[in-house]
Amino acid sequence: MATTVSNTVEADASGPREAEGSVVLDRVTKRYGEMAAVDDLSLDIRPGEFLSLLGPSGCGKTTTLRMIAGFEQPDAGDLRISGRSVLGVPPYKRNVNTVFQAYALFPHMTVAQNVAYGLQERRVPKAQVRERVAEALAMVQMRSFAERKPTQLSGGQQQRVALARALVNRPSVLLLDEPLAALDRKLREEMQLELKLIQAKLGITFVFVTHDQGEALSMSDRIAVMREGRIEQLADSTTIYSNPVSAYVASFVGQQNFFSGTVSADGSGIASEYGVLRPAAAVTAVGPGQRARAAVRPEFIEITADRPAVDANAVEGKVIGVSHLGETQQFLVQLGPEMSLISRLPTPNAPAVGVGDRVWCSWRPGSVQVFAEDEAITEDGFSAPPTTTAIPTT
Template structure:
């Protein structure tokens, strides 16, 4: 029981410091919708000024997590702190957080400048200060000259910039972005990825970015939290999740992989599939009966089959069933058998001249092989298997 004396002598809540501002901490956060667990005891610490992406397929819990940080949803269990202070039960408008959605939700009857100023007006900010802050925000996104236009007079990319300016006009501690580039075409999306990263680096604001697009996450993030069934499967920088995925689920979701499934052999260092003995450089599957070996398309070499004997491991024969020109690379689709095909990518200048129907040989090095225990649950939950004919 807390006494009056205890209350009088208890230390006051420390003020938020510059080091705390923008930090986000989720402590064992759980969110349920009826019997469905959308977010399951998730714990995550986001550093001030970090660009962190929540990446995963539909239904993995990434948007629900973002909405709980924003205050649009409340956790059933656990706590959320923003800038060192718990925000559980705090409404969205009282949090030092702003959100940009895929649907920009601009007011069509207001000009660009009026859209950006709207939140400041609701807070009864002095008019002179509003003008100054709106100008600064539009300058940040290079939209000042469009200040008098209506949203319907803008392109999709310009509307996205206005939505960003509106979210940034008060310089929040945390900016939440819920798939904001999803409505843009590919070229504009790639341009905005670069602009977003440059803007975040310039402002030093914490960005939490939700996406199902691995390319967006890899190109912009300081760290990526790959989510699966309401939990974080792996949290690391882009290099780590691409080169050293923690599970077959992560390996399949980030980039493309060719998977070989079968019995584990060679004391855990290889997987014997129907089409090849796939050997890695680390016997990490010792004591495991069934496993999966993964090799990325860019690590596989391809050549016309001259009929020579194949190496004992990391080689296979097949027939070419597809060739695609991807600009800087050539992509080959090789049929290994009735149930599996292989994707191979080679730099265009070094790509062999092969035709559909040619018999080919594919080989790869053991240090490019990733080994994982068999993961049937991952296959059922959006796992990306190699293509079949």
């Protein structure tokens, strides 16, 4: 399901024009032999926005980025940057820069020399080079490290230098290919904040490729969730998380508890092996009597020792795992031989239950989402999800 969002921000007598910093992919296809890595994809990236291409390995996100950068050429369709077609235009003639997962800094050069390299290749006057290098290093908080070599820097510091090297050229579009993947969790979270602040300050279009849903949700103005070379859903973070258009998106972005069942005759609920799941409104996405998959996120599942007054949206099980995650506690509750639920609750409100306890799990109708059975996939994005959701037990 390719998704297109119109992006016409300027107009003249000849019609609408695309603004500086816009990126438009118009029915782009890229094949490797018989395989379509990107399949008839249309996408408008707005000037100055932070857009993430999110998906599992093999979904086409990196190929899409490489075509924008000019490292790959489409087999069909058009690709425009700032309103100009770049088909056949080499990378060095596009007003874009790329930050890779491997920072590729020159080890024999200082930090300042690494950042200055691109400007010197373009024969920018020396005075301007010094000024722009100092400005770029200050922006990423690395000015005091200007005379150090890359081997004298931590991974996070090298990442900042690679970012400064890309920004110093003042591109219209900055492409980032999983640049935070090699960093530890704490540093990665810090750099997520810094990247978003830098992007907001500069107003440059950022196109960020990641398989990490947390990165995409925390930084992006919009997220394009990709599947088999196409865009499954394109929306802001809140919409992607709260209103996924398919089980694929629901499963890939955040955790889900999935129930397989059949839509009731009046569409009021999904009859599963473990009880009836009733959404807030009648099911319309799947017809009466059809197989469907209902989803409930872990944070919406309450755990109590006593049976709830209403049977719908309530199931009994045994606690088989408890994990303390700091601000939240996570419970794994087994319902049957092949079915378990994850509940994640704020630590101050978490129930005092342990492994082996019998509990009731319940959730509100507004927390139930329903998808067609044939859309269901696993967390790795390739096959129907199992009825058991496994997490480490403690």
